Amino acid sequence: MIDLQVDLPGLSMKNPIMPASGCFSFGREYSEFYDLGQLGAVIMKAATGEQRQGNPTPRVAETASGMLNAIGLQNPGVEKIVETEVPFLAQFNVPIIANVAGSTIEEYEKVATVLNTSTDIAAIELNISCPNVKEGGIQFGTNPQMAKEVTQRVKAISRFPVYVKLSPNVTNIVEMAESIEEAGADGITMINTLTGMQINLSTQQPLIANKTGGLSGPAVKPIAIRMIYEVRQAVSLPIIGMGGIATAEDVLEFLLAGADAVAIGTENFHNPLVCPEIIAALPEVLKQYGFSSVKEAVGKAHSA
Amino acid sequence: MIDLQVDLPGLSMKNPIMPASGCFSFGREYSEFYDLGQLGAVIMKAATGEQRQGNPTPRVAETASGMLNAIGLQNPGVEKIVETEVPFLAQFNVPIIANVAGSTIEEYEKVATVLNTSTDIAAIELNISCPNVKEGGIQFGTNPQMAKEVTQRVKAISRFPVYVKLSPNVTNIVEMAESIEEAGADGITMINTLTGMQINLSTQQPLIANKTGGLSGPAVKPIAIRMIYEVRQAVSLPIIGMGGIATAEDVLEFLLAGADAVAIGTENFHNPLVCPEIIAALPEVLKQYGFSSVKEAVGKAHSA
Amino acid sequence: MKKKVRMKLISSKKLAKDTIELVLENEYISEEAQPGQFVHLAVPNHTLRRPISIAEINKAAGTVTLLFKIVGEGTKALANLSVGTEIDALGPNGNGFPLSDLQAGDSVLIVGGGVGVPPLYFLARALHDKGMKIRAVLGFQEKEAVFYETAFQELGETQIVTNDGSYGAQGFVTNVINEQNPIHRYFACGPLPMLAAVQHQLKNKTGYLSFEERMGCGIGACYACVIPTNENAGYKKICQDGPVFAANEVVL
């Protein structure tokens, strides 16, 4: 028997597999493909203080082994999410992680405050890859001071463990992780998307209406693995790893690099059954490489 | 007739296509596949002050639509390069760009000084993605101050136009480009590789002996396009673009984003004939999208 | 439960310039499909699936017909598949054209442009089976691009328009639509400018438009494929709430 159980702050998970934020909406669509109760956890789409319409279309483009997206945080607002989406997900009895976004620290605080009213949430994930409108649009997630402050402020009011989602668009990912740790975060999720662009040869303009979009999918996996490896060496917070996972072998690679659990994003679009398929395949893959549990594999690449 | 001519500081090129540094050695091997005289220019493999052995193996790994490399600047040293490699390349009558690397500013200066003795070099490309041993190994290319200083110091002594090669592993590529411009650089080449890692599931250790390696190939193209687009908006230096180019359509995408010319790296390994094939295909592709010259297409994505 | 299925390629043929018709075998999709729905096809070595409308079904044979134009790498790869290959598909996806409130004898106008025509053929067959009076106006760029003319003629009055006048009437579909004709309902699918023109021209009629947008998931989970509506909800999802919307609901 291979032990898939993973216990992280607020998250008691029967396996380390969860869908990544924004790639799973609030679960309704995937619940028509499989029983969501099989998942280790779920991460919901970003919630903001009020309803947001998001960006104009086109919002996605295909790239070599990846895709660009600029959805723009379209969501019905945190209150509606707590009211109608969380209860839907709660029936599956898996830990629910709420992804929290905002344009100001105050908006993050508002979202966290409203989430506090829910009895069905297990943890929150701070999406700090958002532009801070009060600081000229610099992303919270690319400035260690700003990241620290938003983490501290949310941590101070949230009754749930706080995971902070790191942006890979930085010179020094370790510095970001250390700021987050100092701010009192309970865990790290990484990586969010890399900023990219595609130009439409016919229109001669950026294809995505927002001009830039976030790159995800297998193309970014080597960057995710490198960053997780570096962060694992520097901080002691648990890490939920993501970025290009498509197979159970990929999951093992993330565990070895230092992830305690993983999230799967883009691959859901290609294969809506990827999460349950990986959950089914993982025990055999762990066994093949000599592990009897997920825990055993975590961080193994550091022990040479 | 489609006009492919491109004129940049020190470089009068009959077309915008050149092989990227490190992917073409000093041209001998590719000269057995085609007449190098067809190329717009050539960029030589990095030259350092003394001979370097480079890293242990494995030095490369394959990734989704890309590869990782950590060659480690193996080269015979700048003197030997000037003595035996530059004369070999000179016979093809295309502008030669020398890629300059070092561990200290003094080493960059030494390489530039020795290159000054060559009569066959057209320009130099400063590879600032090297760790600065005097500054605790921080890469010159990830710190605007260090990048500026090394550029100024080399610019002060080189008798050739100086192109600086930007590292994409930074939070703010525009800030880097601006520092380089202030330092008096004649042009920018971008992007170098993104730092990545792959873990070998069998050994459970990083596959590349150096642990991390540089990611290149089609996987990184969206990041290269985004960065070139951003830099083009901020600085007025000419840009030689690279990162994932494999087809003449890709070349057009780089031109539209703001590159004046392009370099091709990884694809040479897949197809040693890629440079002449793209040179042959480019006129038709330009025509198809309504351009009668390379110059017309440059930066077109900015003029909406 | 929704399904991810494998569709076996039974035949592949070129119907017009760069225009390929595939017949695929899959009982489930053939059984479930409604006119206006699409399948979301995986293309080997591509991250994103390609949405293609269902152009026809044959329930007896358990087959589904798709018709598409080669416009990029994905459609090129689909065009090059050899018979016998299995294609990984999601579907049938989307809502389809609303038909239930139409009566036998009702007059229906069908307006198609280019590769917007295929889903309208499936629709026209269904309308015809229900005894409706069909008039089809089909626009193409040029003579070489025309397909399904006789197929539509068997179902009703059919008029072809080409932009360059190389076949049928010259111009745009809107040139030949007569808004004075009695129409109980119109259905249109084609390029956005055509849909906007039709929506404007027939603003006093009840009609439904089918839209395209770049998709991620194709099932409503990623919010890639939205379209602005004049309802409170704002954006709706083409893959899930559409691809068919009431003409007076969407903002073009």
Add this chain to the structure above:
Amino acid sequence: MKKKVRMKLISSKKLAKDTIELVLENEYISEEAQPGQFVHLAVPNHTLRRPISIAEINKAAGTVTLLFKIVGEGTKALANLSVGTEIDALGPNGNGFPLSDLQAGDSVLIVGGGVGVPPLYFLARALHDKGMKIRAVLGFQEKEAVFYETAFQELGETQIVTNDGSYGAQGFVTNVINEQNPIHRYFACGPLPMLAAVQHQLKNKTGYLSFEERMGCGIGACYACVIPTNENAGYKKICQDGPVFAANEVVL
């Protein structure tokens, strides 16, 4: 000029556990190939080519035989190609085994391990044609992995060793090499630990070893595939200066 060629797949068969033999048609490579050289094969949708040694040639038929083990995605894709497919290849690459100074009647020891065996077969055929006395020691993991035994037997004395003793002698090739035997020259190809052991055991003999390393270009341009030598030059390139090196030249 060097060439990028297309090799047409004539036959594909499984010779042993996970071990595939391909026969490919290409006159140029068949004509030019020397024992020890390799072809660098493009695999659709993979960035890097795969280096595979030439196991045999048939100049009359213009064919080249390759033998490889399925170890990952690339070799799996090569194993699944259907007859008639054209594979994009560079080659013949590398230096090959030096033979010119050997005389008819010389005793040659051939030591192969696993998928190191194929290039030695091409070599053994060439040595046999020149009238040399061949002794081959071939190591495999287990009985199911053994291939080319009878082919080698036709060329000289052949001894099979398996790690688990399921066939032939049990253990490693070094267990059965007798360094007292008269050997004018030895040639070895196989996993690095085997080559190191052979190099050590036969340090008083003249020998050549053929190496593997992860490659980029495969033609000497990228410096991916180096091996440390005890010469001034330091690292040499396996793809260009090798894959065959004098046993006393390399540092293992």
